[in-house]
Structures are given as structure tokens and as C-alpha cells.
Amino acid sequence: MNKYLQNLLKVPKAVTSETNNRRDFLQKASLGGLALGGIPLGGFIDKPIEETLEYSTQKVNKFSNPSDLKITDLRVVEIVNAPMPCPVIRIDTNQGIYGLGEVRDHASPKYALFLKSRILGENPCNVDRIFKKIKQFGGHSRQAGGVCGVEMALWDLAGKAYNVPAYQLVGGKFRDRVRLYCDTTGSDDPVEYAKRMKARVDQGFTFLKMDFGIQMLKDEDNMVINKGMYDIGQQWSREYGSYGSTAHPFTRIQITDEGIEKIVDYVRQVRDIVGYEIPLAADHFGHFDTNEAIRLGNALEPYRLAYLEDLVPWQYTDKWKQITHAINTPTLTGEDIFLKEEFIKLIDARAIDMIHPDLASSGGILETKKIGDYAEENGIPMMMHFAGTPVSMMANVHCAAATQNFIALEHHSVDIPWWEDLVVGIDKPIVQDGHITVPDRPGLGIELNEDVVKEHMKKGTKYFAPTDEWNTIDSADRLWS
Amino acid sequence: MNSEPKNHSGNRRDFLQKASLGGLSLGAFANSSMEETLEYTTQKVNRYSAPTDLKITDLRIAEISEVVFRTPIVRIYTNQGIVGHGDVRDGAAKEYALFLKSRLLGENPCNVERLFKKIRQFGHHGRQGGGVSGVEMALWDLAGKAYNVPVYQMLGGKYRDRVRVYCDTTTSSDPQEYAKRMQERIDNGYTALKMDIGINLIKDIPGTLVNAPEGQYAPYKYESRGYNLTEHPFTRVQITEKGIDKLMEFLDVMRSQIGYEIPMGTDHWGHFDVNEAVKIARAAEPYNLAYIEDIIPWHYMDQWREITESSTTPTQTGEDIYTLEGGFKDLIDQRAVDIVHPDPNTAGGILETKRIGDYASMNGIGFMHHHAAGPVSFLGSVHSAAATENFMWLEHHAVDKPKWEDLVTGIEKPIVQDGYVKVPEKPGIGVELNEEVVKEFLVEGEKLFAPTEEWNEIRAWDRLWS
Numbered sequence: 048m049n050k051y052l053q054n055l056l057k058v059p060k061a062v063t064s065e066t067n068n069r070r071d072f073l074q075k076a077s078l079g080g081l082a083l084g085g086i087p088l089g090g091f092i093d094k095p096i097e098e099t100l101e102y103s104t105q106k107v108n109k110f111s112n113p114s115d116l117k118i119t120d121l122r123v124v125e126i127v128n129a130p131m132p133c134p135v136i137r138i139d140t141n142q143g144i145y146g147l148g149e150v151r152d153h154a155s156p157k158y159a160l161f162l163k164s165r166i167l168g169e170n171p172c173n174v175d176r177i178f179k180k181i182k183q184f185g186g187h188s189r190q191a192g193g194v195c196g197v198e199m200a201l202w203d204l205a206g207k208a209y210n211v212p213a214y215q216l217v218g219g220k221f222r223d224r225v226r227l228y229c230d231t232t233g234s235d236d237p238v239e240y241a242k243r244m245k246a247r248v249d250q251g252f253t254f255l256k257m258d259f260g261i262q263m264l265k266d267e268d269n270m271v272i273n274k275g276m277y278d279i280g281q282q283w284s285r286e287y288g289s290y291g292s293t294a295h296p297f298t299r300i301q302i303t304d305e306g307i308e309k310i311v312d313y314v315r316q317v318r319d320i321v322g323y324e325i326p327l328a329a330d331h332f333g334h335f336d337t338n339e340a341i342r343l344g345n346a347l348e349p350y351r352l353a354y355l356e357d358l359v360p361w362q363y364t365d366k367w368k369q370i371t372h373a374i375n376t377p378t379l380t381g382e383d384i385f386l387k388e389e390f391i392k393l394i395d396a397r398a399i400d401m402i403h404p405d406l407a408s409s410g411g412i413l414e415t416k417k418i419g420d421y422a423e424e425n426g427i428p429m430m431m432h433f434a435g436t437p438v439s440m441m442a443n444v445h446c447a448a449a450t451q452n453f454i455a456l457e458h459h460s461v462d463i464p465w466w467e468d469l470v471v472g473i474d475k476p477i478v479q480d481g482h483i484t485v486p487d488r489p490g491l492g493i494e495l496n497e498d499v500v501k502e503h504m505k506k507g508t509k510y511f512a513p514t515d516e517w518n519t520i521d522s523a524d525r526l527w528s
Numbered sequence: 529m530n531s532e533p534k535n536h537s538g539n540r541r542d543f544l545q546k547a548s549l550g551g552l553s554l555g556a557f558a559n560s561s562m563e564e565t566l567e568y569t570t571q572k573v574n575r576y577s578a579p580t581d582l583k584i585t586d587l588r589i590a591e592i593s594e595v596v597f598r599t600p601i602v603r604i605y606t607n608q609g610i611v612g613h614g615d616v617r618d619g620a621a622k623e624y625a626l627f628l629k630s631r632l633l634g635e636n637p638c639n640v641e642r643l644f645k646k647i648r649q650f651g652h653h654g655r656q657g658g659g660v661s662g663v664e665m666a667l668w669d670l671a672g673k674a675y676n677v678p679v680y681q682m683l684g685g686k687y688r689d690r691v692r693v694y695c696d697t698t699t700s701s702d703p704q705e706y707a708k709r710m711q712e713r714i715d716n717g718y719t720a721l722k723m724d725i726g727i728n729l730i731k732d733i734p735g736t737l738v739n740a741p742e743g744q745y746a747p748y749k750y751e752s753r754g755y756n757l758t759e760h761p762f763t764r765v766q767i768t769e770k771g772i773d774k775l776m777e778f779l780d781v782m783r784s785q786i787g788y789e790i791p792m793g794t795d796h797w798g799h800f801d802v803n804e805a806v807k808i809a810r811a812a813e814p815y816n817l818a819y820i821e822d823i824i825p826w827h828y829m830d831q832w833r834e835i836t837e838s839s840t841t842p843t844q845t846g847e848d849i850y851t852l853e854g855g856f857k858d859l860i861d862q863r864a865v866d867i868v869h870p871d872p873n874t875a876g877g878i879l880e881t882k883r884i885g886d887y888a889s890m891n892g893i894g895f896m897h898h899h900a901a902g903p904v905s906f907l908g909s910v911h912s913a914a915a916t917e918n919f920m921w922l923e924h925h926a927v928d929k930p931k932w933e934d935l936v937t938g939i940e941k942p943i944v945q946d947g948y949v950k951v952p953e954k955p956g957i958g959v960e961l962n963e964e965v966v967k968e969f970l971v972e973g974e975k976l977f978a979p980t981e982e983w984n985e986i987r988a989w990d991r992l993w994s
Binding site (some may be wrong): 132153154155157158161173176183184186187188189190285287291292294356357360361362380382383520521522523524525526527528 | 598619620621623624627642646649650652653654655656752756757759821822825826827845847848986987988989990991992993994
């Protein structure tokens with residue numbers, strides 16, 4: 048059996064004593080609390096009520112008094128090089144418990160701070176109520192990061208208040224371990240790239256993603272038409288009107304047969320080395336229109352890629368539909384979409400084969416589950432995009448555990464040695480054999496490791512500094528009259 | 529800079545005449561020497577600025593109230609001494625404009641559409657549209673000043689020299705008194721009126737409302753939000769036949785007092801669903817209302833169409849919608865309302881409001897402007913209105929605030945006369961702030977255009993797609 052299949056079949060590692068305690072609590076709660084109103088009640092019928100009560104409430108560790116819980120503060124710590132810049136937020140309450148959340152990678156912490164005035168004094172356990180109150184302040188991509196980060200922190204709080212893991216508050220779990228997929232640092236040499244991917248497999252990962260595209264043709268002649276207009280090596284240039292900020296249909300870049308052959312040859316070499324048993328996905332092809340996407344997609348079919356991601360911007364539903372119908376490699380998009388409505392359009396139109404929300408943009412734990420559930424009803428699986436710290440990773444893990452059609456969650460920090468050290472209170476390594484065991488602790492199931500976080504803060508920022516200037520924002524919030 | 533600032537508008541006319549002789553009728557100079565032609569066509573061309581080198585250097589706020597609903601005024605500074613003004617929407621947070629500062633610094637304000645497309649993603653419906661819209665107006669003000677051209681001329685020129693205004697009237701639960709106040713507006717020269725007629729006027733009359741918000745069954749007692757924040761379909765308020773009669777009594781008294789010649793719109797009916805709205809629209813038919821406004825939230829477009837198709841009373845909504853694509857296009861495509869009613873301070877500013885009007889025009893839909901902020905954006909709206917064919921009326925929400933017009937200078941007073949506003953011919957929007965008066969009405973704790981360094985940088989990745 049190869050390493051990949053071994054990893055897939057591996058059972059979760061033995062639980063530690065801490066997890067045992069948690070299990071213990073759950074068993075007791077099940078005997079006492081959950082079953083009390085149910086069928087096994089008969090077991091207690093002959094016992095005096097005091098004994099029953101004592102038994103059913105023992106070890107019930109009420110961390111808080113949920114109905115009187117109130118939000119008192121929201122603060123931020125900005126972690127950098129994780130590898131992305133990631134603002135982590137903390138929502139404090141009047142009962143000493145706090146919730147952790149995370150604004151989307153590369154988003155401004157202001158997206159969360161802006162919401163502070165709207166959540167102070169609210170009971171964090173009313174997650175959906177607060178979400179409906181603040182969701183008007185989210186937008187697509189990074190602008191959604193504030194709303195999503197707050198939503199995660201609310202689940203963390205609600206879980207801690209009731210002493211329940213977050214997945215249990217959104218319907219319970221479908222799996223005990225969440226499968227990961229990982230990126231691999233690129234190389235111009237396909238053999239080297241494949242070698243690095245093999246190393247990922249040896250680490251235990253069971254699902255891979257690679258980047259290839261016209262950027263590898265930037266110095267070649269006769270392979271990319273109209274590349275003189277742009278620096279096609281700069282997919283992330285920010286300047287207005289540059290290649291990076293020009294949406295695909297407007298670059299008028301075309302790929303010649305020779306260019307496609309060069310890309311295809313690269314993929315062939317990688318696939319030959321990595322083998323055909325492991326799902327291998329692809330992303331970041333460059334900015335070109337529908338026709339080029341179809342030409343490339345058709346040429347790549349023999350290599351049975353798991354999916355082609357973000358071939359054109361997600362907003363162009365009709366273009367996606369055209370691509371998806373024209374090629375036999377699965378298509379996928381969604382990491383920039385905020386809220387279920389735009390996913391519903393893509394799903395209803397059968398415009399893509401798989402959805403790929405980033406929970407820190409799509410609306411948080413519950414909204415992402417709703418998106419996944421809608422996709423499931425329509426026969427569409429859910430991959431999850433992710434590029435943050437373990438705080439947001441755990442929010443993803445709870446959501447993935449609780450959503451049936453989930454396939455795999457991205458892990459973008461495999462090469463960051465201190466990434467797992469940012470948090471405590473969870474079994475290490477967090478990532479093992481390409482999976483994460485779903486935590487059973489209350490809330491998200493992690494706490495920050497203050498010392499490690501402080502080593503990786505953005506220069507000039509402080510650890511959860513006061514944010515009093517965000518306590519009030521004077522504006523009428525009703526979107527209708 | 530302007531060499532003769534005191535004789536501003538005369539110079540301006542002069543410039544336009546010369547430019548017309550020079551630019552358009554160049555053939556007339558065919559026999560003159562090149563030097564002479566150049567000299568003639570360029571004389572008195574009063575370049576306020578070197579537009580191609582213009583750069584935005586700062587963005588600051590002065591937040592005022594009392595003289596108007598609370599409104600943050602935005603000022604954009606440049607490297608050439610000229611500044612542009614706009615209003616963030618009334619009742620909006622100044623932060624909606626401040627957030628945009630980091631995305632504007634160093635840009636040339638004359639590239640109005642480019643900057644609008646860059647910042648458009650940070651606006652949203654309701655008050656959240658105020659930042660982008662206020663900045664857009666300030667950019668037009670700057671572009672106009674830089675090129676020495678009134679804003680309407682940069683939108684394609686004007687359709688009218690005076691813009692017609694409509695005004696609200698303070699409410700009274702006594703129909704006779706209410707009619708008297710309406711008549712006073714007419715006596716003051718207004719040619720289009722609006723009044724608030726709603727279930728709040730009849731709430732104390734027994735037997736008029738079912739499940740009334742403040743009724744004896746107190747439906748909001750245990751709810752997460754009050755009546756005010758509950759969207760119309762969810763209140764389950766119903767109006768009895770007696771209630772409808774009482775509401776119609778207001779319209780009947782009004783029309784019998786002020787007659788049937790003046791357009792009379794209605795607003796603020798209350799929060800109830802589509803069936804009640806249809807009953808009202810049908811009952812009101814004999815009174816020939818100009819429109820019923822916002823009788824349900826704008827985003828329930830199917831319900832709007834049902835109301836619109838159910839009666840001959842015109843329907844109207846739109847003051848909370850951000851951008852053409854954000855909602856107006858769907859309303860118009862579906863013929864969901866008879867008239868659209870953007871507020872330029874939410875809709876996306878001067879050009880976006882014109883785009884909305886033009887799209888409505890193509891589809892045979894009426895077009896009027898909501899407005900309830902300061903005179904800067906009021907005049908900004910006047911430019912948009914002047915340049916849009918199907919424009920009808922612009923709201924004037926400060927008729928009873930005598931000092932409102934004092935907030936600005938550089939424009940002929942009174943700004944509003946006989947129910948109209950003269951389209952300004954000065955460069956840009958055509959008004960400057962009277963800082964003394966602005967200071968007088970600053971919101972407590974606010975300063976006049978205080979520094980905003982903390983908004984110079986925002987680290988975030990702005991692309992909405994991958």
C-alpha cells in the first residue's frame with residue numbers, strides 16, 4: 048500500500064487525558080442532561096430526586112451564565128508572515144470569558160473594528176441575531192473579513208458559555224477528522240516541483256494543489272499574445288490598471304498552441320512523478336478570457352486534475368457555465384464571495400462543479416455551512432479555501448466537520464514552523480497525516496500562545512491594545528425606508 | 529488661481545464666449561496668423577490649476593447638525609491649493625468617507641470615474657453609500673475647479689437652467705391644520721409637494737389598526753427589535769376599513785383645500801405588507817397622488833410590482849439604493865415602480881445618479897431626487913438634475929431651517945426661489961463653505977476639518993476576485 052492510501056486509512060491517534068476528560072463530561076452530560084428527558088429516564092425512577100440531580104449536574108462545568116453574558120470589548124492583534132498577514136480578534140465579555148476570531152488574511156483589521164460599536168452590550172450567544180445585524184457591513188473578499196471574524200469569535204464564546212464545541216452548536220459532526228489539501232511552493236523545474244509535492248505526500252497529505260499558468264511563459268517567444276501590454280509575471284500587482292488588477296476578460300491575452308503545449312508538458316511531468324492516485328488540483332493560471340480557459344482546460348484533460356480554480360472571476364456566472372460545459376476537468380471558484388446569495392447563483396446555474404468558499408470571506412461558520420448545504424442539495428461538493436492562523440483554521444474545522452458534502456480544507460502554512468505554536472489547548476501536532484482531528488473542547492477549542500504570538504506581530508502594533516475610538520460610530524443602519 | 533475672484537461669474541461667461549469662438553469656430557481664424565489665433569483663443573483662459581499634475585493630498589471632515597439632519601461634510605485637498613466638497617449622506621457615519629482616504633491619496637481627482645470604480649466596492653446601500661457618494665461629489669467639484677467648468681458641463685451639458693424642487697411639510701394629526709401648512713408651502717412658491725400620511729396619524733383612533741405596534745397586544749414586547757427596525761412584511765399590521773377611511777380623510781381634506789393642480793406625493797405610510805399597500809393605493813386613486821413612496825422596502829421587487837400593477841396610483845422608491853446595478857436596474861427592468869427616487873448621497877454621487885436617470889429614461893420610468901443633507905450636496909444634485917433628461921423634482925428638506933443656505937457662499941441667494949434652484953455657472957459645484965457658519969453648527973466634540981492622519985494607510989487587499 049502506498050503512503051497516500053495508508054494515510055487515508057489511518058485511524059485517529061489515541062486521545063490524550065485532556066480529551067478523555069472532555070469525553071467524560073460528554074458521557075455524563077448525556078446520561079444526565081440529554082437523556083433525562085428521553086427514554087432512559089426510567090433508570091433514575093427509583094432514585095431520590097436529589098441523587099438524580101446531583102448525578103446529572105456533576106462535573107457540568109458552567110463556564111458562564113449564558114443568558115446574562117454581554118460583549119464588553121473587541122480588540123485586535125496583527126500576526127504577520129503566517130505566511131499572510133492575519134488580524135486575530137478577541138471579543139471580551141462581562142463574565143471573564145472571551146472569544147477568538149480572525150479577520151481574513153490580507154484584510155484590514157478595521158473591517159472588524161468597525162463592527163465594535165454594533166456589538167457592544169449584545170449577548171454573544173445570539174450569534175445569528177448579531178450576524179444579521181452586522182452582515183450589511185461586509186462586502187466581497189477581504190471586506191467580509193470583519194463580519195466573519197466576529198462570527199467565529201461569537202461561536203467561540205457561545206461554545207465556552209455553554210461548554211459545548213462549536214460543531215455541536217451547528218448541528219453536530221459528520222466526521223471526526225477533517226481532510227486537508229495543501230499548496231506547494233512552485234518551481235520552474237517540473238521535476239523539482241514534483242519532488243516537493245512528493246515530500247508533502249510523505250508528510251501525510253492526501254490532496255495536493257499546484258500553481259501553473261502563463262506566468263511561466265513570460266520570457267518565452269510566441270507563446271502569449273498581447274503580453275507586451277502587461278507584466279504577466281505579476282499576478283498580484285495592486286496598482287490600478289496593472290495586470291494584477293485587470294479582470295481576465297479585459298487583458299485580451301491569448302495563449303498560442305505552443306504556449307499551451309509548454310504548460311501541458313510541465314503538468315505531464317509533474318503528474319508522472321506524483322502519480323495518478325492522489326487528487327491534484329491547480330490554481331493561478333493568469334488573467335485571460337473564457338476562450339483561452341477552454342483551450343487550456345481541454346488540453347489538460349489527460350492529467351485528470353481534481354479541479355481548475357478561478358479561471359475567470361467568480362462574478363461572470365455565464366462565462367463559468369460556458370467553461371464548465373466545454374471541458375471535462377472539474378471547475379471551482381468562490382474564495383472571494385461573501386454570503387450565500389452569490390453562491391446560490393453559481394449553483395443554480397450549474398456554472399461550476401465545486402464551490403470553494405473561504406470561511407473568513409463567505410460569512411463565517413454558520414453561513415458557510417448553509418452554503419455547503421445548499422450545494423449539497425444540488426449535487427455540488429464543497430472544498431474550503433483557507434490561508435490564516437490556527438484560530439481561523441479551527442473555525443473551518445468545526446464547519447467542515449458539520450457539513451456533509453465537505454471534501455478538503457486548504458492548509459496554506461505547511462512550511463511555517465511556528466504556525467501551530469501560535470495556539471495552545473489542543474493536541475499537537477494539530478495537523479497529522481494530512482488531517483486535523485475535530486476538537487471536543489468548548490467553542491473553537493484553542494487559546495492563543497501569547498509569547499509566540501508576540502514574536503510574530505506586525506511592527507509597531509500591540510498585543511490586543513485598547514480600541515476605545517471604535518466604541519461609537521454614529522450612523523443610521525437601516526438599508527430601507 | 530482666479531485673477532478676479534470678485535467678478536467671478538462675469539469672467540466665467542466671458543471665458544465661455546471666448547472659448548466658443550476659439551474652439552468651435554476655429555475656421556473663422558483661418559486667415560489670421562497662428563500667433564494671433566493662439567493668443568486670442570487662450571486669452572483669459574483662467575486655468576485655476578494644472579489638471580494633469582493635480583494630486584489628492586488630504587481628506588477631512590466637518591460634521592454638522594441642527595441646521596440640517598446630522599451630515600458629515602467631506603473636503604478633499606490637493607497639491608495645488610484647490611479643494612473639493614461633498615456631503616456624506618445625512619445620518620451617515622463620517623468613517624464611511626474616511627475609510628476611502630488611503631485609496632485616494634496621490635490620485636488625480638480629475639479621473640473621477642477611475643477613482644469611483646476604485647472605491648465603489650467600499651459603498652453599500654443606505655447610509656453606507658454616503659462615503660463613496662460624498663467623495664464622488666468632491667471629485668467633481670475639484671475637476672470643475674481645475675478645468676474651470678461647471679459640473680453639469682462635464683456630464684454632457686444641461687437640459688434646463690432651473691431645477692424644480694419639491695418639499696416636505698411638517699405633519700399634523702389634524703387634517704385641516706395639515707392642509708393649512710401645505711398651502712403655506714404653495715404660497716412660498718413651491719410647485720411640487722410631499723406629505724407624510726401614515727398609520728401613526730390614526731393609531732389612537734379605536735378600531736383602525738390590527739396588531740398595531742403600540743396597541744394593547746404589544747406585539748414587539750418580546751421581540752429582538754422594535755417596530756421601527758422590522759421590515760414591512762413581518763409586522764403583520766393590518767388596516768381596517770375604518771382605518772383606510774380615516775387615512776383617506778387626510779387626502780380628501782388636503783385636495784379640497786389645495787386643489788388638484790399641484791403634484792402631491794406621500795411618504796412614511798408605516799410598516800405593513802403588500803396587501804395593505806394595495807388597499808391604500810386603490811383607495812387613494814380619486815385623489816390623484818403624484819406617488820406613494822417607500823410603502824414597502826425597495827428590495828422586495830416582486831411585491832412592488834404587485835402594488836404597482838394593482839392600482840393607478842403611481843409608486844416610487846429608491847432613496848436607500850446604492851448604484852444602478854445595486855438595485856435600480858432590476859426595479860426598472862421589472863417595471864416594479866413608476867418612478868425611481870435615488871438620493872445622490874447614497875446612490876453613488878453625481879454621475880451614477882445621472883446613469884440611473886438615463887437608464888430610467890430609456891425604459892419610460894420617472895426620475896426624481898431624494899435629498900436631506902447640506903447645501904453642498906444639494907447643489908451637487910442640482911448639477912446632476914440639470915444634466916438628466918427625465919429629471920422631475922429634487923427634494924428640499926430644509927425649508928424651515930433659515931440658516932441652511934448660510935452654510936455656503938459664492939452663490940446667489942436665496943438659493944431656492946419660487947420652488948426652483950438656478951443651475952450654478954461657477955466652476956465645480958459652484959459653492960464654497962462659509963466656515964464661520966459651519967463652525968456654529970458643528971456636532972459637539974467635532975472640529976472643523978481636523979487632521980485625519982490615522983486614515984492615511986489601510987493595509988488590505990482590494991481585489992474582489994481571484
